[in-house]
Amino acid sequence: MKKKFQVKIEKNKCKGCGLCIAYCPVKHLVFPKDLNKKGRKYAQVNKENKCIGCGACFLICPDAAVKIYEEK
Amino acid sequence: MTGNEAMAESAVRSGCQFYAGYPITPQNELTAYMAKRMPEEKRVFIQAESELAAINMVYGASAVGRRAMTSSSSPGISLKQEGISYLAGSELPAVIINVVRGGPGLGNIASAQSDYFQATRGGGHGDYYTPVLAPAGVQEASELVSCAFDLADFYRTPVLILADAIVGQMMEPVTLKAQSAAKQRGLAKGGRTAHSARKDWALGKKKKKPQNIIRSLFIKEGALEAHNQKLLTKWNKIKSQQQRHSTYKIKDADYLIVAYGSQARIVQAAVDSLRKEKIKVGLFRPISLWPYPVKALKRAAKGVKKILVVEQSLGQMVEDVKLTLATKNIYFMGRAGGGIPQETEIINWIKKNL
Amino acid sequence: MKIIYDLPKSLKKVPAHYCPGCGHGIVHRLVAQVVDELNLGKKIIGVAPVGCAVLAYDYWNFDVSEAAHGRALAVATGIKRCLPDNFVFTYQGDGDLASIGLAETIHTANRGENITCVFINNACYGMTGGQMAPTTLLGQKTATTPKGRESEKKEGWPLQISDIIAGLKGVSFVARSSVSNPARVKQTYGYIKQAFGKQIDKKGFSLVEVLSPCPTIWQKTPYKAGRWVEEKMSKVFPLGIIKK
Incomplete structure (x- = not known):
């Protein structure tokens, strides 16, 4: 069975640097139109879950806002 | 013994566990003595690359709760002022010996008392004072070093010994005390000599709190002023309790x-x-x-x-x-x-x- | 659900004060990760620099001391000599390590102190507004080289401090990496772990230089700042293990 993954981004820790979006190989991450509590752009996952669990977003995130889970 | 040697031996007997220094006349006998004595006691001696490094090594040793000392003479003490300011700001105990020589600048190596202002007005940047003790002879020099360690621990402050070249270089008979002389002289007023203080604030201790921080940076609005007020209370306490003559x-x-x-x-x-x-x-x-x-x-x-x-x-x-x-x-x-x-x-x- | 990429315990769960895209956050996390992985939590003592990362203790969950500008390795020496069984590292920037603290850097390394240094090279003084650092590239514009750094104007060349340190006998490990893309982040993690390993084995001084983007001062987007590290900085400061 193909493994499924979930990226969770802490909305209010994110500063909207966009590095996770730039380095996501499957274009799973996007900027929604609204802003977070701090008035910044923030990264979130796309509706359709294409995550392959590569960890690129986790590694590059300068704000420790990303965690990745494996679905069972 | 010379004054320099007596101060060094007294430091060892007062439980000094760390010494870092840099050569400068007229205090070289002190550093040389420590180079020989400290390893005998399995304690740390470092000849630092500069006075700046020496005082900051002392800062590190003090941050982990050890009794630490450095010594120098006037031009070297000028260099140490940065570190002394940080010690005072971070409330770290330390003993600094200045065997004063002539200045300004390179001056000469003769006896002088021209560092009085620097010593008694804080010396470095920022609003602070350090207790300053001035011995008049070899016996007293040895006793005041011991007292300085107690004061430093008790009040969590750097303490200066302001000796001059005559005190440092002259030889006199001296009776060295086995340990802290402070109690006998009633010097560490306030009951317990802080020699036995637990230093719960030090780094690297087994403790319940997850984190200890040594800092002199207080960047939030009002935080530094509150810290300065806290220090002022301490200086005032020292002022009322520690006048000696x-x-x-x-x-x-x-x-x-x-x-x-x-x-x-x-x-x-x-x-x-x-x-x-x-x-x-x-x-x-x-x-x-x-x-x-x-x-x-x-x-x-x-x-x-x-x-x-x-x-x-x-x-x-x-x-x-x-x-x-x-x-x-x-x-x-x-x-x-x-x-x-x-x-x-x-x-x-x-x-x-x- | 099982967590597969989790944040290290040694990292506090608070937002950092750094600018968007700043490399400090990544390296803080990597250090915390290594501390967790090597189980150093109770023995680790960090020394924070003067610069943007002075508040590192707000993000790490272990004992940290501040140090005066450039003096981190002297403070670390004092700590390590008193507590040889504890684990001591400094976290320093290019101005701290390669300019004002050069004497402390060279001599701590040359004494072979059993200390690890994590050296953040962002080719400028970030906190003070982007002045020329010893590691600023030729032609790079800064607040104090408004026309770009020129060696002909006696502004000097980018200082290869890690290579100089690697030449000293007391040094066990020197490596240079970057945090400009996920693969490099992984590499940096590996180097930091190796460097910490040298300290555990009491092999002497170890250093990891991390080329780290400063998008704010460089006036680039975080992504372009990362590209600049790869395309420009890494040419002047080649990545890889320098001494092992």
């Missing part, structure tokens, strides 16, 4: 001479000579230069006709005497650059100004 034949004195360190020894000889000629002269010798012994000086100056301040400088401590007494009868005699006010000069001045 000694007097010599002041009971019936018409003339009071104020001097500290090796200069006080010379003045004492002059007092003896003048007393033989029935001239009523006494000596007041501050031992703590900060806090200045204002209470005792006020008492000693009562009913005195004239006060002469004698220094190996162009006039530094005399300002504290003036601040304390606020009278017009204060006179100054001083020589700088290795010049030392001699016994005969002092005698002649008193006779001329009777």
Whole structure:
């Protein structure tokens, strides 16, 4: 069975640097139109879950806002 | 023993676990002594690459709760001022010995008392003071080093020993105490000598709290002011509890001479000579230069006709005497650059100004 | 659900004060990760620099001391000599390590102190507003080289401090990496772990230089700042293990 993954981004820790979006190989991450509590752009996952669990977003995130889970 | 060696041995006996220093005359005997003695006791000796590095190594050793010391002479102490300011700001105990030589600049290697302002007014940047102890002989130098460690731990502050080149270099017999002399002399007032203090704030301790931080940065609005106020409370406590002095034949004195360190020894000889000629002269010798012994000086100056301040400088401590007494009868005699006010000069001045 | 990429315990769960895209956050996380992985939590003592990362103790969950500008390795020496069984590292920037603290850096390394240094090279003084650092590239514009750094104007060349340190006998490990893309982040993690390993084995001084983007001062987007590290900085400061 193909493994499924979930990226969770802490909305209010994110500063909207966009590095996770730039380095996501499957274009799973996007900027929604609204802003977070701090008035910044923030990264979130796309509706359709294409995550392959590569960890690129986790590694590059300068704000420790990303965690990745494996679905069972 | 020389004063330098006695101070070093006293530090070892007072539980100094870490020493870092850099060569400079006239305190080299101290560093050399520590280089030999500290490893014997399985303690740390480091010859640092500079005075800056030495004081910051002391900062590190103190941050983990060890009794730490460095020593130098005037130009080197100038370099250490950055570190002393950080020690004071971070409330880290440490002992710093300054065997003062002539200045400004490279100056010379003769005895001087020209670092009084630097020592008693904080010395580095920021609003702070450090306790300053000035020995007049080898025995006292050894005892004050021990006392300095206790004060440093008790108040969590760097403490300065302001010795001059004469005290550092001269040889005298000395009785070294097995351990902290502070208790016997009643020096570490406030009950427990902090030698046994637990230092819960230190780094690398097994503790319940997850994190200890050593810091002097308080960037949030109002945080530094609150920290400064806390330090002020501490300085005020030290001011009221730690004034030290000694007097010599002041009971019936018409003339009071104020001097500290090796200069006080010379003045004492002059007092003896003048007393033989029935001239009523006494000596007041501050031992703590900060806090200045204002209470005792006020008492000693009562009913005195004239006060002469004698220094190996162009006039530094005399300002504290003036601040304390606020009278017009204060006179100054001083020589700088290795010049030392001699016994005969002092005698002649008193006779001329009777 | 099982977590497969989790944040290290040694990292506090608070937002950092750094600018968006700043490399400090990544390296803080990597250090915390290594501390967790090597189980150093109770023995680790960090020394924070003067610069943007002075508040590192707000993000790490272990004992940290501040140090005066450039003096981190002297403070670390004092700590390590008193507590040789504890684990001591400094976290320093290019101005701290390669300019004002050069004497402390060279001599701590040359004594072979059993200390690890994590050296953040962002080719400028970030906190003070982007002045020229010893590691600023030729032609790079800064607040104090408004026309770009020129060696002909006696502004010097980018200082290869890690290579100089690697030449000293007391040094066990020197490596240079970057945090400009996920693969490099992984590499940096590996180097930091190796460097910490040298300290555990009491092999002497170890250093990891991390080329780290400063998008704010460089006036680039975080992505372009990362590209600049790869395309420009890494040419002047080649990545890889320098001494092992």
